[in-house]
Amino acid sequence: MVKPLFKPLFKAVTYSRWLHLLIASVAGVLTGFLRDGSFHPGGGRPWLWFAVLPVPFLLLAALVPAVRRIEGVQAQLLLVTGPHDPGEQPTSGIGTSTSASWRDRGRTAAWLLLRLEAGVAVTALTVQLPMLAAAFMSAATGHPAHFNNLPAIEAPHWWYALLAPLPLVLLFVVAIGTGSLMAAAARLLLGPSAAERLAELEARTERLLEHNRLAQELHDSIGHALSVAVIQAGAARAAESPEFTDRALAAIEDTGRQALTDLERALRLLREDAPRPADRPALTEAERLLESARAAGSAVRAELGGPLEALPGPVSREAYRMLQEALTNVLRHAGPVPVSVRIAADADALELEVRNPLPTGTAGTPRTDAQGRGGRGLRGIRERAALLGGEADTGPEGGEWRVRARLPLRQLGARQTLG
Known part of the structure; x- marks a missing residue:
């Protein structure tokens, strides 16, 4: 007392x-x-x-x-x-x-x-x-x-x-x-003051959104690298060919190095005192993803159209991640199957489509939730498209699994850029 x-x-x-x-x-x-x-x-x-x-x-x-x-x-x-x-x-x-x-x-x-x-x-x-x-x-x-x-x-x-x-x-x-x-x-x-509290709340919300975006990017990048590494390692062991093993190790090394770069960039962003790096991969580097899928054993047929280098930065970077996640899903759930990729850009929109044949049975199809809307990776594709004012849909169609996204460019001032 x-x-x-x-x-x-x-x-x-x-x-x-x-x-x-x-x-x-x-x-x-x-x-x-x-x-x-x-x-x-x-x-x-x-x-x-x-x-x-x-x-x-x-x-x-x-x-x-x-x-x-x-x-x-x-x-x-x-x-x-x-x-x-x-x-x-x-x-x-x-x-x-x-x-x-x-x-x-x-x-x-x-x-x-x-x-x-x-x-x-x-x-x-x-x-x-x-x-x-x-x-x-x-x-x-x-x-x-x-x-x-x-x-x-x-x-x-x-x-x-x-x-x-x-x-x-x-x-x-x-x-x-x-x-x-x-x-x-x-x-x-x-x-x-009320205005200062509102500004602080908005800044905190922006930080949370940025952290969520980084988590999604790490999920896409690391998931892609691990999927390629697992498939390549299994194929190299089954092939029993020194030449194939060397190619598989080279592919694993390349995807692993890119994943480490993405991880280091994300960790730098999480430090508040670090400058924001400008080295996020864009859709102009799509060929690297296609080569990675080919190295994993998939026969990739790609159709790229339009001035991809003139796309607005946010669209180009998010589209790269969407393509990465789509190819990762193919390797993870269907294995080294033929893949068809179509990327088309014009003054109005960017269209991205990835198709692959469905394996027999249901074991190789992408994991879906109770509504059949897919796992976290496919949900991430839809969320990225929605943030840019576009839309994306995924699911089986005519014996194939299709991932399709359309991102509008007009409201981002892309007409003048692409014109």
Whole structure:
């Protein structure tokens, strides 16, 4: 029961908040000094002047956008528990952005005034209450007490010693309570505005979408490389031909190297301080995927039409991944079967189609969910197409498995590019 009462006395944040309040009174002291050339303006009420004189200057300072950032940084350093108590959650709820609107400037002005008044009051008590405790101790030892701005004690007595701890207890209670209230006020007045919270939410959503996209790309790239490696290794062992084994190892090496490149690029993107690389493969490198499938034993017949090099970057990169996933599904579920690939680009749209014969039975068909819409790879193809405003469909057709996607180019400004 007693221990929680004394716990704040042993927390660093208690004293950093106290320091924050003492610093706030500096503006009042300096203003009073500049007014009368002394630290005691206005006769016997210096603390009242300290609380009033700086107000116009603080209101003007609140109009400066950078002041909000400075106050936010200072509040984060001195008022919240994170920097001082590593065991506690460091999330402060205090913003460090500049004022972006008149509402922000108004909240900054309210914070500066509140900080001034609370700081002057706590500073006055920090000075006066220890002096009162010293006056009680002086009276307890039989000496009259005459301290500046305090009532004189003309009749000393020993029982004043019982009163001496009370001013210090009151000082700590006021400092701890005011510090907690100032931390709450900082979250209210210096916290992110509605626009800033919306921007942060949008940025967080973008990061989540980027991570999901990276996960899909790794699924496509690593899945393709492993499928090629497994099929090539099995075929090389069955062929028992040194020449075929060399070709198989070369194909495994090439796809593995590309998968490692994709993995390294994805890991760099996951680091927030790393620049965004511009080396994502595009549809102009489709021949590499076709050669990889041929090396795995598939007879690939490809028909490429249109200026693929002039495609918009997002379309070209996503189409490359869609083709990669389609070929991976062929190798994974149907094995080294004949594959027909058609890629056609014009001013209106890019069309991608991959066909392969269905194996006998159902064991070699791509895995489907309860609605027959395919596994994660096929779902990823449809999601990529939808993000670009296009459409994709997959499924059996006339004894073949078909993957077909159509990506519109008009809204991306591709007509001028391809024209």
